[in-house]
Amino acid sequence: MLRPFELCEPTSVAEASGLLAQHGDAARLYAGGTELLLAMKEGLVHYDYLVNLKTVPGLAGLRRDADGTLRIGAAATHRALEREPLVREHFPALARLEADVANVRVRAVGTLGGNLCFAEPHADPGPLLQVFAATARLERAGGERTVPLTALFRGPYETCLEGDEVLTEIAVPPLPPRSAAAYLKFGYLERPSVGVAVALTLDDGRVADARVAVGCVGPVPCRMPEAEAMLRDRAIDESVAALAEAGRRAGQAADAVTDLHGSADFKAHLVGVLLKRAFAQALASLRDGSPVL
């Protein structure tokens, strides 16, 4: 049973932000509720007011700019992202990730913005959006700012959002030409234990750029600069040969914690395994000439 709360239904971002400013810690933004309502039902958190973001028009939209940047409204559901032709065609790795989030019922209701803002560490989208160098637009009454996804997460269940800020849009720039991305995860519970995202850019038989991010294993998803440096700017074969060591470094750097999803050692090991496989998947899709993002 949920404890009683009151419902606010703003019709603009400024109004939503104003409600957050007015009620402070007694209010929380509510979109899909797939995370928030679980925590509220457990009695872990309580709010006197839920502010329904879905009544603000235009926050669930998806569009692609002339430069190829995908702009995802924060209230777009996983299901919409999984199905949207724009995403499937131009960001197939993201569409595949979204098609595999939790289960079909969660995807039908849960939103990308809610997923990011709840900052549950065992979540899929963070690492892939980080290798895409995605950004988040945060708005409040009278101002807005854009932060990279690498700066959004501060800790488990904690983001850089100020109390009256609203995440309104996630912008995902396209990768350079001759690039491919892949996201792989492993888990035996409802949520993943480990998630690894890779984006590769090839140029003339070389790995011109390699981006790696790891999620779920530690407190926050993060890019792995040390592993990236070992894989980048090398002949493809050299890069492949460096994968084992890059995976070991990424496993160490991921700050793995021991929890119900597995021991820290186990997760660190799996980071290496998934890095190899994700790298191979991205490379194979480039060589096939099939999905190139």
Added chain:
Amino acid sequence: MDPMKEVPMTVTVNGERHQLTVPPWETLIECLRDRLGLLGVKKSCEVQVCGACTVLLDDRPVSACTVLAFEARGTHVRTIEGLARGDDLHPVQAAFVEHGALQCGFCTPGMIMATVALLEENPTPTADQVKRYMRGNICRCTGYKRILEAILAASRQPGHAGPGDGR
């Protein structure tokens, strides 16, 4: 607008329109079971993992345990009670019976509603597509082989996804 302690709403449930006023913290499963007496909606895990409470909000399968009742405003909610016509079972129900795809039956309403949603979206799924779609519906008795067989058999029935009037 002032915060609401009650939400007025019109909702269609299995083809029948209802005017309701619900508190914002009422879950859809409480609304369906306690207000409307639809006891085929089963409460089990309460954390959106098991699928026993699966109902359809328009064409979307949702966990009634973790969706707030007011979210059904203006939608058509379909539950297991809305599928059969008198003694005529819906093709998916008939396939589950035919293939012995249930034992204790507690997961069955959710399994069947998820199947209805699947077949409306993809009338001729492959076995792999069925497994993937149904991954979030858990059965603790039978194993999944007969459920899979029933779903594939239902998908071969003409008119299985017959939409519209409450089905």
